[in-house]
Amino acid sequence: MTAPSHTDRARSFNAAAAQYAANRPSYPPALFDTIEELAGRPFTGARVVDVGAGTGIGTALLRGRGADVLAVEPGDGMAAQFRLNHPDIPIVRGNGNALPLATASVDFVTYAQAWHWTDPTHSAPEALRVLRPGGALALWWNTTPLDIPWHIAQAQRIERSFGNHPVVEQNGSGARAALTDPTGRLDFTRRKVRWSRRVPLDTHLANLGSHSIFLVHGTEASTAFLAEEKQHLLAAFPDGTIEETYDVDLLVATTS
Structure with missing residues (x-):
């Protein structure tokens, strides 16, 4: 089977938007406290554009x-699922490579689980263009820490069937891409x-199952894997309750 392209994986979420909205993890209050600390300003009253907003998990928290x-x-x-879940929050169609926003019009540009779907040679200058002086670009990813035995075992099973675990795959990769800032103007913390x-x-x-690596491999392969995975997890969690642990990988840069 030909490896799915980056574009195929990016588009795969549209068919699974309801599943994504219902089951994906959120983000902890400490994340937003940390962004405010690093940005040197609160979110309250700030003009924020949340790019690659998906179904609005991060947007609603902002x-x-x-x-x-x-x-x-x-x-x-x-976008359709976003409007269903959050009819009171405005949404426009567009992407980070060509933001449909005026220059120097926002205080924060945020990307929750989305920067890695952009081309930083375009998205980095675009973020800088729309930010006001003293504004902040904040990028973050929920990643799976590999110091917990059951997470390690699951990641190994996924890799044997599909390639890298979809959340482990992001461990550091999105941040590393951002840290190679093509503009030379983003000093990330x-x-x-x-x-x-x-x-x-x-x-x-x-x-x-809502991650792109499963979506692009088709229903049959994903269903078979997840049925087998359920048995592995029941052995580890006999009460049927899973404790998922995440490390949010956060990058914040402010403009001068």
Whole structure:
């Protein structure tokens, strides 16, 4: 089988938007505290554009912090799910490589799990263009820490069947790409924020299945893998409740 392209994987979420919205993990309050600390300003009253907003998991949390937030999302399915979940939050179609925003018009540009889908030779200058002086670019990813035995075992099983674990694959890769800033004007500070959530086994499996590496390999292969994975997890978690642990990999840069 030909390896799925980057574009195929980026577009794969549109058909699974409802699954994504219902099962993907959120982000902890400590993440937004840390962004405010590094940016030197609060979200309250700030003009924020959340790029690659998806179904609005991060966008809604930014709104909850008091931000005046606008979502930007390229995908049909994801944008439709966003509007269903968050009818009171404005959303426009577009992507980080060509932001549909005026120059020097926002205080924060944020990317939750989305920067790696952009081309930084375009998205980095675009972020700088739309930010006001003293504004901040914040990028973050939920990544799976490989110091927890069951996470290690699952990652190995996924790699044998499909390639790198979809969340492990992001461990450091998105941040490394951002740190090779093509503009030379982004001085990022990097932090890790660990958190966890307890979810039913079926929620964990649906979360896993909503990642692009499963979506692009087709229903038959993914269903077979997840059925087998359920048995492995029941052996490790007999009560059927999974504790997923995440390290949020955060990068923040401010403009002068």
